[in-house]
Amino acid sequence: MNEFNRRNFLQASAISAAALASLSICTDAQASILPRKTKVKVAKGEVILFQGDSITDAGRSRDKQKADVANNQPGLGNGYAWLAAGQLLVDRPADELRIFNRGISGHKVFQLAERWQTDCLDLKPDVLSILIGVNDIWHSLDPNLNYKGTVEIYERDYHALVERTKKALPKVTLVVCEPFVLRCGAVTDKWFPEFDKYRAAAKRVADKHHATFVPFQAMFDAAIKFAPPEHWAGDGVHPSSAGAALMAHFWLKAVGA
Amino acid sequence: MNEFNRRNFLQASAISAAALASLSICTDAQASILPRKTKVKVAKGEVILFQGDSITDAGRSRDKQKADVANNQPGLGNGYAWLAAGQLLVDRPADELRIFNRGISGHKVFQLAERWQTDCLDLKPDVLSILIGVNDIWHSLDPNLNYKGTVEIYERDYHALVERTKKALPKVTLVVCEPFVLRCGAVTDKWFPEFDKYRAAAKRVADKHHATFVPFQAMFDAAIKFAPPEHWAGDGVHPSSAGAALMAHFWLKAVGA
Numbered sequence: 462m463n464e465f466n467r468r469n470f471l472q473a474s475a476i477s478a479a480a481l482a483s484l485s486i487c488t489d490a491q492a493s494i495l496p497r498k499t500k501v502k503v504a505k506g507e508v509i510l511f512q513g514d515s516i517t518d519a520g521r522s523r524d525k526q527k528a529d530v531a532n533n534q535p536g537l538g539n540g541y542a543w544l545a546a547g548q549l550l551v552d553r554p555a556d557e558l559r560i561f562n563r564g565i566s567g568h569k570v571f572q573l574a575e576r577w578q579t580d581c582l583d584l585k586p587d588v589l590s591i592l593i594g595v596n597d598i599w600h601s602l603d604p605n606l607n608y609k610g611t612v613e614i615y616e617r618d619y620h621a622l623v624e625r626t627k628k629a630l631p632k633v634t635l636v637v638c639e640p641f642v643l644r645c646g647a648v649t650d651k652w653f654p655e656f657d658k659y660r661a662a663a664k665r666v667a668d669k670h671h672a673t674f675v676p677f678q679a680m681f682d683a684a685i686k687f688a689p690p691e692h693w694a695g696d697g698v699h700p701s702s703a704g705a706a707l708m709a710h711f712w713l714k715a716v717g718a
Numbered sequence: 719m720n721e722f723n724r725r726n727f728l729q730a731s732a733i734s735a736a737a738l739a740s741l742s743i744c745t746d747a748q749a750s751i752l753p754r755k756t757k758v759k760v761a762k763g764e765v766i767l768f769q770g771d772s773i774t775d776a777g778r779s780r781d782k783q784k785a786d787v788a789n790n791q792p793g794l795g796n797g798y799a800w801l802a803a804g805q806l807l808v809d810r811p812a813d814e815l816r817i818f819n820r821g822i823s824g825h826k827v828f829q830l831a832e833r834w835q836t837d838c839l840d841l842k843p844d845v846l847s848i849l850i851g852v853n854d855i856w857h858s859l860d861p862n863l864n865y866k867g868t869v870e871i872y873e874r875d876y877h878a879l880v881e882r883t884k885k886a887l888p889k890v891t892l893v894v895c896e897p898f899v900l901r902c903g904a905v906t907d908k909w910f911p912e913f914d915k916y917r918a919a920a921k922r923v924a925d926k927h928h929a930t931f932v933p934f935q936a937m938f939d940a941a942i943k944f945a946p947p948e949h950w951a952g953d954g955v956h957p958s959s960a961g962a963a964l965m966a967h968f969w970l971k972a973v974g975a
Contacts (some may be wrong), residue, residue, distance in 0.1 A: 520792075532958065532959055532960070533958075533959070534776075534796050534958070534959050534962070535796075539791050539792075539796055539800075543796075543959060544801070544804065544963075546959055547801065547959040547960060547962060547963030548963055550949070550958070550959055550960030550963065551963045551964045551967070552776050554941070554944040554945030554949055554950075554960060555944055555945050615926060662941055668807070672764065684811070685800070687811040687812055687936055688811030688812050692807070692811055701790075701807070702789055702790070702791050702794065702800060702804040702807055703789070703804060703807030703808050703811060705791070705804060706801075706804030706807065706808045707808045
């Protein structure tokens with residue numbers, strides 16, 4: 462009565478991967494929004510690390526006793542990272558994956574660099590996913606913050622960060638997530654076309670280092686055909702419940718995890 | 719390039735519902751662990767309310783400005799309720815669902831009754847999901863707590879609560895979730911067979927009031943064939959990331975949302 466077999470359980474748990482496939486299946490006239498070549502294979506026992514800013518942070522606990530425990534909700538926060546982790550841990554219950562989050566709200570790429578030894582290299586991730594860039598432009602748009610960053614600085618620092626990472630961790634599998642905004646809330650016309658340059662820079666970083674690129678902007682551009690921008694991110698930057706859930710599905714699909 | 723059509727988007731977002739179907743598809747020799755008859759149909763614009771104890775609460779904000787905003791992560795907490803909400807809001811972006819959580823950690827069924835006017839009836843839910851019972855037995859097992867509850871009291875109070883709800887909200891669609899435990903952490907042999915009586919009582923409440931019953935115990939009994947109990951709930955009571963994600967998928971499937 463209360464039985465189902467392993468095959469059915471695994472079918473069930475392949476959910477996001479299987480069904481999200483359709484997110485990239487387009488009509489014949491359309492190309493997929495997901496890249497077809499680079500796919501991350503997450504192997505048994507591997508360490509997955511999510512890095513970034515507030516979107517990744519999503520209220521995660523800074524308490525070391527929580528943050529240092531793999532797969533633990535308080536340490537993983539309330540955003541796409543935890544949602545993706547939860548799904549992975551359902552999909553692959555016996556694979557002993559160890560998933561961490563070290564996103565910090567407000568951070569720009571140079572601030573990742575400042576804490577990279579402790580918050581990335583020391584954790585020895587097998588799979589490293591980075592989502593960074595929205596503050597690099599946002600803080601430069603706010604005269605009160607006196608931040609003088611440019612897209613050239615962003616790209617230079619991002620390249621350097623990835624090079625440093627590959628030197629320390631030659632076997633790391635890298636996932637570069639596209640910075641994104643929704644056109645609502647804090648996101649006004651003054652963000653454009655500059656913001657598009659940051660997205661392009663992130664894509665160049667991904668391509669140069671053969672990383673998997675997760676095109677979140679393309680995803681949200683598609684999503685707003687079905688509900689207004691505010692449904693996905695009230696302030697245009699921080700995803701809603703729906704936005705975070707969509708990101709998690711899309712991330713899992715993009716990395717083939 | 720960045721296009722996909724509505725049909726593909728909706729296919730993508732039907733993920734959990736579609737793929738979790740397999741969670742209830744068993745071999746010919748096996749019966750489904752999900753009931754086949756009662757299915758909740760959540761209609762456009764409806765209010766969904768999650769009620770219960772710490773498993774539902776999952777760290778949700780008590781700040782009224784957060785808790786009273788529908789679909790808002792801080793108000794929905796970090797558990798299965800938020801995960802199910804996030805998925806629903808991805809699946810049905812244009813349907814203007816309004817989802818709330820009013821679980822409170824530590825609560826037993828009589829404590830739900832004490833706050834039912836404010837925390838349930840006043841919210842006028844169209845769909846009400848209740849998960850309650852683990853503290854009703856747990857607190858009775860702890861001599862320090864001096865709680866004298868029994869399964870008879872649990873069932874009597876639960877029936878009364880549901881009757882009161884149906885009187886105030888005759889059209890409410892009711893979802894009764896099965897209390898569950900994993901055999902690890904705080905859950906020792908002394909819980910049994912008494913705990914099974916609480917599960918059976920919850921099932922009788924569901925059946926008597928024609929509610930959809932979500933058999934979480936059956937789900938976890940199946941899940942432990944694929945990873946140890948601790949993978950799903952470290953202390954045997956509170957779901958891990960994986961446990962909460964599995965619950966959300968299963969809840970969505972069970973209620974047909």
